[in-house]
Amino acid sequence: MKEIVQMIPFLGSIPLAVNIVVILINIAIVLAITLLHVAYATYWERKVIGHMQVRLGPIEVGWHGLLQPIADGVKLFFKEDIIPANSDKPLFYLAPVIFMVSALTSLSVLPFFDGFVIANINIGLLFLFAMSSLGAYGIILSGWASNSKYSFLGSLRSTSQVISYEIAMGLSLVGVMMTAGSLNLSDIVRAQQERWFVIPQFLGFFIFVVSAFAETNRLPFDLPEAESELVAGYFTEYSGFRFALFFLGEYTAMLIMSSIAALCFLGGWTIPAFITGWFPVLLKLPAWFWVVVFLAKVYAFMFFYYWVRATLPRYRYDQLMVIGWKILIPLALFNIVLTGTLRIMGVIRP
Amino acid sequence: MTLREITRALFFIEILKGLALTLKTMFTPAVTRRYPKVKRPVKPGFRGLHALAKDENGRMKCVGCGLCGAYCPSKCIYIYTSEGEDHTKTVDRYEIEVLRCIYCGFCVEACPFGAITLSEHYEYSDYSREPFYMTKEKLLANWDKYFTREKGRNYFKKFWRPLSEDFGTPEGQAVFKKRIQGVKE
Numbered sequence: 001m002k003e004i005v006q007m008i009p010f011l012g013s014i015p016l017a018v019n020i021v022v023i024l025i026n027i028a029i030v031l032a033i034t035l036l037h038v039a040y041a042t043y044w045e046r047k048v049i050g051h052m053q054v055r056l057g058p059i060e061v062g063w064h065g066l067l068q069p070i071a072d073g074v075k076l077f078f079k080e081d082i083i084p085a086n087s088d089k090p091l092f093y094l095a096p097v098i099f100m101v102s103a104l105t106s107l108s109v110l111p112f113f114d115g116f117v118i119a120n121i122n123i124g125l126l127f128l129f130a131m132s133s134l135g136a137y138g139i140i141l142s143g144w145a146s147n148s149k150y151s152f153l154g155s156l157r158s159t160s161q162v163i164s165y166e167i168a169m170g171l172s173l174v175g176v177m178m179t180a181g182s183l184n185l186s187d188i189v190r191a192q193q194e195r196w197f198v199i200p201q202f203l204g205f206f207i208f209v210v211s212a213f214a215e216t217n218r219l220p221f222d223l224p225e226a227e228s229e230l231v232a233g234y235f236t237e238y239s240g241f242r243f244a245l246f247f248l249g250e251y252t253a254m255l256i257m258s259s260i261a262a263l264c265f266l267g268g269w270t271i272p273a274f275i276t277g278w279f280p281v282l283l284k285l286p287a288w289f290w291v292v293v294f295l296a297k298v299y300a301f302m303f304f305y306y307w308v309r310a311t312l313p314r315y316r317y318d319q320l321m322v323i324g325w326k327i328l329i330p331l332a333l334f335n336i337v338l339t340g341t342l343r344i345m346g347v348i349r350p
Numbered sequence: 351m352t353l354r355e356i357t358r359a360l361f362f363i364e365i366l367k368g369l370a371l372t373l374k375t376m377f378t379p380a381v382t383r384r385y386p387k388v389k390r391p392v393k394p395g396f397r398g399l400h401a402l403a404k405d406e407n408g409r410m411k412c413v414g415c416g417l418c419g420a421y422c423p424s425k426c427i428y429i430y431t432s433e434g435e436d437h438t439k440t441v442d443r444y445e446i447e448v449l450r451c452i453y454c455g456f457c458v459e460a461c462p463f464g465a466i467t468l469s470e471h472y473e474y475s476d477y478s479r480e481p482f483y484m485t486k487e488k489l490l491a492n493w494d495k496y497f498t499r500e501k502g503r504n505y506f507k508k509f510w511r512p513l514s515e516d517f518g519t520p521e522g523q524a525v526f527k528k529r530i531q532g533v534k535e
Binding site: 048050051052053054055056059060307308310311312 | 365368369371372373375376377378380381382384
């Protein structure tokens with residue numbers, strides 16, 4: 001055991017137990033805060049979409065409906081857990097857990113502010129891709145295990161959609177990796193202190209935004225769920241807390257996509273250098289203050305999610321595939337070539 | 351494709367217009383009426399819960415002629431009468447099955463005395479069927495509840511006064527109303 005500890009440079013100096021405790025506390029903090037944010041993301045979505053449709057949204061529970069997510073949580077927790085008789089039981093139990101776990105694991109590599117990240121690994125971005133692909137397993141297993149036509153159709157749609165758009169999303173972020181010269185999310189953010197990557201990588205940002213919508217099964221690409229045709233898609237047969245797991249997983253995935261957008265394109269926790277140039281006071285603020293900056297960016301992106309949902313109708317399935325394969329992937333490849341050329345020419349420097 | 355069309359497609363002009371619209375809508379006041387707290391004002395002549403009218407002396411106007419029950423399309427009015435002490439007709443039971451009523455208001459039109467009315471009251475949900483079976487007592491209590499105050503009186507006068515008040519009968523014709531009044535005297 002000692003050898004392993006010594007191999008990791010940072011851990012060798014402090015007793016292992018303390019380290020584990022610190023990491024566990026970090027995980028607890030991040031999980032608690034994220035789940036709270038996820039709960040209130042649902043509230044905020046209902047509020048935003050409600051007002052965009054000239055309604056009020058949740059307003060009765062608590063002041064302006066602020067306790068609504070808690071009421072919903074309590075309701076879902078105590079609901080009857082119905083399991084279809086002909087379902088594949090082990091997979092039926094496992095699917096929401098896979099979905100939720102893959103979403104929550106992604107949180108471990110996100111740097112919320114300078115120096116606060118649970119696992120500061122060098123392949124952070126790749127890890128995020130891996131986890132979002134793993135979430136697709138939860139979806140397809142839930143559709144298969146439910147033994148229902150709607151669920152199965154929804155899960156098939158979702159899988160093909162996620163697989164198609166993952167390529168475009170991965171390729172769109174290659175431009176970011178090339179510009180930053182790193183896969184570590186903290187390093188990517190530090191590379192943006194002078195200038196956000198959304199400026200040199202505007203094409204990549206566009207591709208990322210579109211594929212992020214498709215990846216999280218949100219409107220206008222919510223064909224896997226498609227309430228009007230598939231009831232609720234892959235989680236039609238789920239109820240009670242298992243349904244809540246899917247619901248939370250979806251919103252966590254949204255939160256993570258927004259975080260990736262903020263970290264890779266919008267400068268993470270940093271403020272552009274020209275603003276800190278005008279107000280040098282900002283630099284003297286403690287490190288944890290920057291989490292507010294980060295959250296502001298994440299929430300701006302989340303708002304964009306809701307905004308699009310309230311505006312656009314659903315795409316047809318062949319249109320979705322055409323956008324993915326014929327437009328976004330060639331565009332992303334072009335973006336990579338363009339970024340490479342610009343780097344060789346010396347226009348972009350890491 | 352013209353250059354204009356290409357630019358429109360390339361920069362998602364239509365989508366951006368839609369986004370601008372939803373954002374603008376977000377800041378307009380909501381049209382939601384928070385029902386139990388904010389009541390919906392009823393339309394003029396709204397046909398709600400039934401009531402049996404009383405005259406100035408507090409006596410039931412209904413004479414038990416049964417026209418309302420005969421007219422009722424859903425046949426939900428039951429009237430039972432008997433002969434009283436001085437050979438007058440007395441109404442023993444006057445019952446309306448509210449759950450079957452379709453609120454057409456024909457009973458009110460049929461009544462020559464304005465004895466049955468529909469009130470503006472529409473909130474009467476309950477957990478069982480019994481409360482919706484309106485007996486004579488309940489219907490008379492409804493009158494006290496919804497028609498004795500100024501608003502209710504005006505409502506009755508405006509919408510539910512008997513047709514005989516507006517349309518008289520030709521001279522010399524036998525008049526139903528007068529004969530009844532004669533009996534009373």
